[in-house]
Amino acid sequence: MSYYEYPSGTGNVPVYDNNFSNRRSILVEPNHNYPPNNHVRYDIHQPQNAHYANEKENVRFQHDVEAPRKTNKIISKSPVKWYRNTRAVLQMFKSNFLLIFLPPAIIMKRFGVNESILFFFNFLAIVPMAKILSVGINDLSARLHPSYGAVLHAFAGNFVELVISSYALMDKQYAIVRSSVLGAILCNILLILGVVFLAGSWPRKGARRQSMNAHLSTQLFVSTSASTLALAVLALVTPAAFKIAAPTGTNIECDLQNISHATAIILLFVYAGLLVFQLKTHANETVDNNEAHHGEAQYFLVFDLFLIVASISGITVCARYLVTSIEHLAHSFHLGNGFIGMVLLPLCVVSNFMEHYDAIKEASEDKVDTAVGLILNTSVQIALLVTPVLVLVGWITSRPLTLDFNTLEICVLACAVLIVNYLVADGKANWLEGYMLIVSYIIIAVAFFYFPNVPEVPGLETMKCNPWSRNLPPELLGIGEGEGGGSH
Numbered sequence: 001m002s003y004y005e006y007p008s009g010t011g012n013v014p015v016y017d018n019n020f021s022n023r024r025s026i027l028v029e030p031n032h033n034y035p036p037n038n039h040v041r042y043d044i045h046q047p048q049n050a051h052y053a054n055e056k057e058n059v060r061f062q063h064d065v066e067a068p069r070k071t072n073k074i075i076s077k078s079p080v081k082w083y084r085n086t087r088a089v090l091q092m093f094k095s096n097f098l099l100i101f102l103p104p105a106i107i108m109k110r111f112g113v114n115e116s117i118l119f120f121f122n123f124l125a126i127v128p129m130a131k132i133l134s135v136g137i138n139d140l141s142a143r144l145h146p147s148y149g150a151v152l153h154a155f156a157g158n159f160v161e162l163v164i165s166s167y168a169l170m171d172k173q174y175a176i177v178r179s180s181v182l183g184a185i186l187c188n189i190l191l192i193l194g195v196v197f198l199a200g201s202w203p204r205k206g207a208r209r210q211s212m213n214a215h216l217s218t219q220l221f222v223s224t225s226a227s228t229l230a231l232a233v234l235a236l237v238t239p240a241a242f243k244i245a246a247p248t249g250t251n252i253e254c255d256l257q258n259i260s261h262a263t264a265i266i267l268l269f270v271y272a273g274l275l276v277f278q279l280k281t282h283a284n285e286t287v288d289n290n291e292a293h294h295g296e297a298q299y300f301l302v303f304d305l306f307l308i309v310a311s312i313s314g315i316t317v318c319a320r321y322l323v324t325s326i327e328h329l330a331h332s333f334h335l336g337n338g339f340i341g342m343v344l345l346p347l348c349v350v351s352n353f354m355e356h357y358d359a360i361k362e363a364s365e366d367k368v369d370t371a372v373g374l375i376l377n378t379s380v381q382i383a384l385l386v387t388p389v390l391v392l393v394g395w396i397t398s399r400p401l402t403l404d405f406n407t408l409e410i411c412v413l414a415c416a417v418l419i420v421n422y423l424v425a426d427g428k429a430n431w432l433e434g435y436m437l438i439v440s441y442i443i444i445a446v447a448f449f450y451f452p453n454v455p456e457v458p459g460l461e462t463m464k465c466n467p468w469s470r471n472l473p474p475e476l477l478g479i480g481e482g483e484g485g486g487s488h
Helices: 020-028 050-066 079-090 094-111 115-141 147-170 174-201 219-245 253-281 301-332 337-348 350-364 368-396 407-424 431-449
Strands: none
Touching (some): 094 115, 094 301, 115 350, 147 301, 174 337, 174 368, 219 253, 253 368, 301 337, 407 431
């Protein structure tokens, strides 16, 4: 026979006592000092370790009762749960009443309504859908490592950017596509990052700080992202530099297409390596554990996917009409394509606006690492994922989109990335650095306001290019058969 007791001074470690009289006195002693447990029934005839096992089982039982259980369900066929979850999401934000603008925003385009009214309705309809999208992504991120959260948020916003740019690509507006991609990167790393630095380091009322610097704990991820942006600048500069260095009068359009296609494929491999670095090998170093709010999933997985797909679909349709109305309004005021793509589209597309708002809100709550991570993830995805995908989509659909950025676009992008690399190198951010970033963006916006439209090269869609040739055939170069030409 055996019996386990909890004598005073030994904590919760069970001690075996061979003295039967001591065991008997313990059973009848009401004031003995050991933690009471109403769920454990002691029996001297139980085998050794039985009481301790019951105690551990009881602790687990109490933990399950007190703590809410994590939702691990993948799918639920109960219509009641779908109804309750949908109602809970719709009642979560007061701005969800703006969903009433969604049906008229979609229908009014067919009736030729004024572009200003169309812009207003689509703008309001996107606001609640962007918040619902964040609910689905946050709940989906709760099932994964915290490092997945920033990647998923960035991908959701960039997916809308990708769809909008694809529409412009199908309309053969190559200049707007190139400038919008570049403008999204510049808006993130200059304007929004500057506001984040201001919000994260500006002195607050009643706060006593010895240093007005926002410290970046995830310095490895910040420096890696900045270096990746520098690599993207090299990839985007190469086709433009090739065009400048080519002899005057040479037709090198096919060469530019081949270089752009090869560069796009290489950038996709670079992004794949960055994902492995960020989500696998260095996952714990890319997020600040003190700032990461990794809660538990509230809904089942299929409902999260439903929220994400439904909100992205609605945002994509409304953003398409929104961008069309912006282009018509801009052309009515005689604004250039460069200013439309570089300034208006990144600022007026509400899905990006809500993402920027979330980053600024995180910074104002002293979560600068989270805000900077979201901004850098978005910028890197645009450079390494959205841009290559657009180039490859154009290649497949006979819409020859090249990475032939003009000199002004390349110069401002290179200078912006250089400035960001210098500012984040010390792992600190203050309000003056944020102020300088905002001023830099304003200077670029003023320059593109006066920049004229650059005409597209005609006949690109009908040009047959061999990806394995160094130069175009002699007849396309205007060289006679007997005069020689490029090799194939």
